[in-house]
Amino acid sequence: MAEVAPPEPIETDQPQSEIPSETPQDQQQQDGDVDMTPKGEDQQEEKEKEDEGEKIPEDACETLYLQNLNEKVRIPVIIETLYSLFKPYRPLQPVIAHRNVRMRGQAFISFPDIQSANEARKDVSEFPLYGKPIQISFARGRSDRIVKKLEGVEKFDEHKAKRLEEKKKRRRDNPLRQKAQAKLKAEETGAVPAKKQRLQMPDEYLPPNSVLFIQNLPEGTTSDDLREVFEVHAGLVEIRTIPAKKDIAFVEFADENAATVAKDALHNFKIDGETKMKVTYARK
Incomplete structure (x- = not known):
């Protein structure tokens, strides 16, 4: 039988034992089929996010x-x-x-x-x-109760005094309060600023509403008087009188249709036999 010559050795600058071999894991990573990131890292990130949500804010109190x-x-x-x-x-x-x-x-x-x-x-x-x-x-x-329980009466008195002082300061610095005070001062000195005229839609042309606005009520008209007049129409919900202005009132119905029926029927109605009351939709 003829002798078979052995394969020639591979020429390389490195020793044979140091030539890296390609593993299935390397091939998969090259192909992009497998995410080689350790599972523990994903779990660690999720845990860190949870811990972040668990943290108590620095300004937290009881x-x-x-x-x-x-x-x-x-x-x-x-x-x-x-x-x-x-x-x-x-x-x-x-x-x-x-x-x-x-x-x-x-x-x-x-x-x-x-x-x-x-x-x-x-x-x-x-x-x-x-x-x-x-x-x-x-x-x-912190609430007064917490301070009193945890800090004692002395600290509580100090806390309460400080809180009331801050409350007064907030009221003094309130823009609406400052505006009202400026207006009052201007009225006292006679320098009342001219009001800008704002056009308003006449009451008669307001869009339908479930609430009616009643005007020109005779003196002494009570909510019971109004109820007797309006409850004959279905859907009456509530009657609201204005103590400071006794010649007006608001009458609410269940829906716009019920309010419209009552408005059409009672506009110019003489509740005392003499004075015509004005019935329109209320402004929204």
């Missing part, structure tokens, strides 16, 4: 500020519901909610510590309470 509460729900019901909703986070009594127009739909609730407040903020935020998602943030300052 009191939360709640907004977007349903204004149609009575204040005692809102207070009781909020206390029950936040009960797992140990809320402190009382829950603060006001009836005045400026604070309507808002509330304040305090907790024993910032950690509890932060947990409540994260867990309850956007909860659909009475059909509206609650918006929650940390209050701008």
